[in-house]
Amino acid sequence: MSHLYEKAVTPSSGLRLHLNENTGGCSPAVLDALRTLTTESVSFYPDYSDAIAAVAERFGTDASHVLLTNGLDEGILAASLAAARASGPAGVVEAIVVVPAFDMQAACADAAGARVVQVPLRTDFEFPTGEVLEAITPDTRIIFITSPHNPTGMLAPRAAILEIADAAPSAIVFVDEAYADFSGVTLIGDPALAGRPNIVVGRTFAKAYGLAALRCGALIAGPDVLAAIGRVLPPYSINVAAAVALPAALRDRGHYERYLSEVAQSKALLYSLFDRLGVTYWRSDANFVLARVGADSARICRDLAERGVHVRDRSNMHGCQGCVRITAGVVEHTRQCAEAIEEVLCAAR
Ligand SMILES: *Cc1c(COP(=O)(O)O)cnc(C)c1O
Numbered sequence: 519m520s521h522l523y524e525k526a527v528t529p530s531s532g533l534r535l536h537l538n539e540n541t542g543g544c545s546p547a548v549l550d551a552l553r554t555l556t557t558e559s560v561s562f563y564p565d566y567s568d569a570i571a572a573v574a575e576r577f578g579t580d581a582s583h584v585l586l587t588n589g590l591d592e593g594i595l596a597a598s599l600a601a602a603r604a605s606g607p608a609g610v611v612e613a614i615v616v617v618p619a620f621d622m623q624a625a626c627a628d629a630a631g632a633r634v635v636q637v638p639l640r641t642d643f644e645f646p647t648g649e650v651l652e653a654i655t656p657d658t659r660i661i662f663i664t665s666p667h668n669p670t671g672m673l674a675p676r677a678a679i680l681e682i683a684d685a686a687p688s689a690i691v692f693v694d695e696a697y698a699d700f701s702g703v704t705l706i707g708d709p710a711l712a713g714r715p716n717i718v719v720g721r722t723f724a725k726a727y728g729l730a731a732l733r734c735g736a737l738i739a740g741p742d743v744l745a746a747i748g749r750v751l752p753p754y755s756i757n758v759a760a761a762v763a764l765p766a767a768l769r770d771r772g773h774y775e776r777y778l779s780e781v782a783q784s785k786a787l788l789y790s791l792f793d794r795l796g797v798t799y800w801r802s803d804a805n806f807v808l809a810r811v812g813a814d815s816a817r818i819c820r821d822l823a824e825r826g827v828h829v830r831d832r833s834n835m836h837g838c839q840g841c842v843r844i845t846a847g848v849v850e851h852t853r854q855c856a857e858a859i860e861e862v863l864c865a866a867r
Contacts, residue, residue, distance in 0.1 A: 521628035523621045532826030533851050538806045540728030541847035542780060545773040548729070551766035552759055564758040572765035573736050577706045585744045588755040590696055590722035590735030595626040597718060597737070599750040601660035601690050602630035614653050614661040616646065618669060618835035620694065623662040632659065638836050643670040643800060647678040654686045661686060664694040666701050669832050669843045671802025673703055683714045690743065691717045697804035699726030700781055706738050715740045725805060726774060727767045734760040781805045784846035791856045795863055805847060808832065810840045811863065818842065818862055825858040
């Protein structure tokens, strides 16, 4: 089993509905902030205090509970490396990944030298609490849980996460909340975290805030576990552009709220399309919808791409046969996407 991250092909034109990006763009305030950069601010090593304070304020937590990372991807890598440094009794390190999942989790655990233990979601993508608990061994050092899950859009039950954290006190329980902005459900600030210092929450500003190209994410956890993770990171892995953009993006609540509302409307539009066409889909707490379009999903994706609509074929992922994942962002884009889907699916019938 190779655990590689498969980079999607970058389309030269058309609607990018394949990577769950913010298709409406970041707040204009971010560009204003970037314009404040001076020749000196670019030539000096960056200071992160404003960015850390802004993130701490956004999440209602203390700055000592925030570790900025170069995208959440770097947070996943750093947590994997930190976990791998603390090998188990047999000198091996096991990482549990619930599959199908965001590829970077297995890719990073594997790169860090861990043995990746895959636990499949149940039928209909139900979270496999019992199976994860059974997979825990004395060598388990990191467990990845994604909520809302990618590619299903479904939440992992809070009680399950807490039970898993209790069952694996010497493992980092990495709760990837890349899409939590869209669900409004988070473990950050949850009183249950007080007694569970092994829970690390990962957030990104790539999706809801539209900063994917600037690369900024954050890990939220207690200071001790963050210190263990921070020591495998270079001291200046976030560049000055991301550091000035972050407070500006977080302050523009109006822009953020408008985007969340576009996403909600877009999801409703896709649901009604799929209801009408009799296509199976899963209600999503994220900014995308997974739909089972049929065995010829690869051809359907190609036909959509020819119409300038790029979606992600997920049919080779565990349990996702015949499924595509569609970003739900700007309503106007979703309308165009829905039209193209209807054309392509009806032509096939
Ligand atoms: C997009 C995504 C990330 C990566 O976020 P970046 O900040 O762009 O590195 C992490 N986890 C999941 C589940 C994602 O979908």
